[in-house]
Amino acid sequence: MKSLLLLSFLFATPLVAAEKPNILVILADDCTYSDLSFHGGENARTPNLDGLAKQGTVFERGYLSMAMCSPCRSEFYTGRLPLRNGCAWNQSTCRPGTRSIPHFLGDLGYRVGLAGKTHIKPAASFPFEKVPGFDENCVRDPTNPHDLGGTRQFITRDEKQPFCLVVALTEPHAPWVMGDASAYPPKSIKLPANLADTPMTRQSFSRYLAEITYMDGQVGELLRLLDETKRADDTLVIFSSEQGAQFPGNKWTNWDAGLHTSIVARWPQVVPSGRRTKALVQYADMLPTFIELAGGKPDPAIFDGSSFAAVLRGQSEKHRDFVYGMHNNYPEGPPYPIRSIGDGEWRYIRNLAPERTYIEKHLMGRTEHNPYWGSWMFTATENPRTLRLVERFLHRPAEELYHTAEDRFELTNLAADPKHAETKARLAAALDRNLSEQLDPGVILDTPEAFRAAEELKPVYPGKP
Incomplete structure (x- = not known):
């Protein structure tokens, strides 16, 4: 035995x-x-x-x-x-x-x-x-x-x-x-x-x-x-x-x-x-x-x-337990700062400037590389599904919550669903801890001034050694 x-x-x-x-x-x-x-x-x-x-x-x-x-x-x-x-x-x-x-x-x-x-x-x-x-x-x-x-x-x-x-x-x-x-x-x-x-x-x-x-x-x-x-x-x-x-x-x-x-x-x-x-x-x-x-x-x-x-x-x-994400849009387009967290099952996204329109200049402007964006815009007039995808990309709410394990492409935002309030709160609190630990200043990071300062090796945020 x-x-x-x-x-x-x-x-x-x-x-x-x-x-x-x-x-x-x-x-x-x-x-x-x-x-x-x-x-x-x-x-x-x-x-x-x-x-x-x-x-x-x-x-x-x-x-x-x-x-x-x-x-x-x-x-x-x-x-x-x-x-x-x-x-x-x-x-x-x-x-x-x-x-x-x-x-x-x-x-x-x-x-x-x-x-x-x-x-x-x-x-x-x-x-x-x-x-x-x-x-x-x-x-x-x-x-x-x-x-x-x-x-x-x-x-x-x-x-x-x-x-x-x-x-x-x-x-x-x-x-x-x-x-x-x-x-x-x-x-x-x-x-x-x-x-x-x-x-x-x-x-x-x-x-x-x-x-x-x-x-x-x-x-x-x-x-x-x-x-x-x-x-x-x-x-x-x-x-x-x-x-x-x-x-x-x-x-x-x-x-x-x-x-x-x-x-x-x-x-x-x-x-x-x-x-x-x-x-x-x-x-x-x-x-x-x-x-x-x-x-x-x-x-x-x-x-x-x-x-x-x-x-x-x-x-x-x-x-x-968690993976962390961030996005500073400049110089790829106008500022559009984003922070996120995921636990493998769920993803919580915080758009720090939701009042703005999201623009990415390479994706939406360089037609020799990416001619398809214009076709999305053109057909959105008559195609409700395409319109939803265009709007999803250009205009984003302050908070997004996705059950990624079941919604692979994260097309259904559950942030406002009271049934998932506890999950959202748990992930939001964990994201806050990470942002504090990383000394993340938030919106001011995604600006031309911050980018130029970083290029000159003079960060406008304190940073963690």
């Missing part, structure tokens, strides 16, 4: 690696998590990511704090939320003295490189070794061809020294010009419920899906490279889809379709395969996790995130 119990324990418990793992992070660019098939997407064909999901653990509740490129990447690389690292606007810079993955893992003996898109500054805070081979420009038309030579050289250069490599892809960021759009006939697409059904939306979504499949091909090449170099077994692979795509209601919002990110982890014999977890994790948790896996001890006084290594190993199904 004892031997049977021992065997049962051995087979149920993942092995723990004795050595520091290599770490390969693969980041997509502007890919809505729910458009991936292993998260319920009904269109995109992603055989390589589907295979990775089967070989590892899928995090069903992964989040980032700002659905914009610079802030979310700064959060990932520093383990700090936007107000703490200083990058609380798109195109902005981190505070002087901010440290990131190269510093912390470098101290633990790692070589740390970055291939592809950067979109982070200042350079002193992100001293990655530059690894050639992937385009840095996410709006180039077309994207430059990629070459795995630099990646191969980096990961094989020294077998005795562990590496951490971030490969930051530029797909499927708009403009959607890569891949074979003919594989996705517009009339056959099943549009997500938060998008207006117009011919232009379908054409754009077709090209976006083609870029997802193109990105999946790049993921496959990187995974095969690990196999060819015999590094697959001792490498933790992390894939993340980054923020939502450049459609109304996804990127640049605090709705789930903007902040929810795909996270898949594979590490043979350590991370359980074929597993899905509902543990709540946030980008700020990534660096503390890497530090722990590398043999260090992440200091809670330094980071806003904390290690979820126990979840990775299959030893826990719970990590954090």
Whole structure:
């Protein structure tokens, strides 16, 4: 009987690696998590990511704090939320003295490189070794061809020294010009419920899906490279889809379709395969996790995130109680500050200036990249559903509450429903605690003056060291 119990324990418990793992992070660019098939997407064909999901653990509740490129990447690389690292606007810079993955893992003996898109500054805070081979420009038309030579050289250069490599892809960021759009006939697409059904939306979504499949091909090449170099077994692979795509209601919002990110982890014999977890994790948790896996001890006084290594190993199904979101709209458009909180089941959003009209200049003004917004406006006159989506995007109430677990695209606002008053109060109180802890000044943060002051490294808010 004892031997049977021992065997049962051995087979149920993942092995723990004795050595520091290599770490390969693969980041997509502007890919809505729910458009991936292993998260319920009904269109995109992603055989390589589907295979990775089967070989590892899928995090069903992964989040980032700002659905914009610079802030979310700064959060990932520093383990700090936007107000703490200083990058609380798109195109902005981190505070002087901010440290990131190269510093912390470098101290633990790692070589740390970055291939592809950067979109982070200042350079002193992100001293990655530059690894050639992937385009840095996410709006180039077309994207430059990629070459795995630099990646191969980096990961094989020294077998005795562990590496951490971030490969930051530029797909499927708009403009959607890569891949074979003919594989996705517009009339056959099943549009997500938060998008207006117009011919232009379908054409754009077709090209976006083609870029997802193109990105999946790049993921496959990187995974095969690990196999060819015999590094697959001792490498933790992390894939993340980054923020939502450049459609109304996804990127640049605090709705789930903007902040929810795909996270898949594979590490043979350590991370359980074929597993899905509902543990709540946030980008700020990534660096503390890497530090722990590398043999260090992440200091809670330094980071806003904390290690979820126990979840990775299959030893826990719970990590954090809440994930936090914020949005400062300038310089992407006129000020429109937003704050939010989620617990995996529910999301509470607070629009700090609900009297204003929401405008995002890239989405609503650059017709060469995003011609579909005009088609939404044009058809809203005769189509009640499209009108509701347009109004939802442009005009938002002071408070929003969604039962995200049942309302995936958060189309039914329950904030005024007395049946859910207790849930709203609980989340609102938790959000208030976070805003106080982060020393968030609120509306004044989303102004041209605050943005310029931050660029000059003179924040108008006190900030937490």
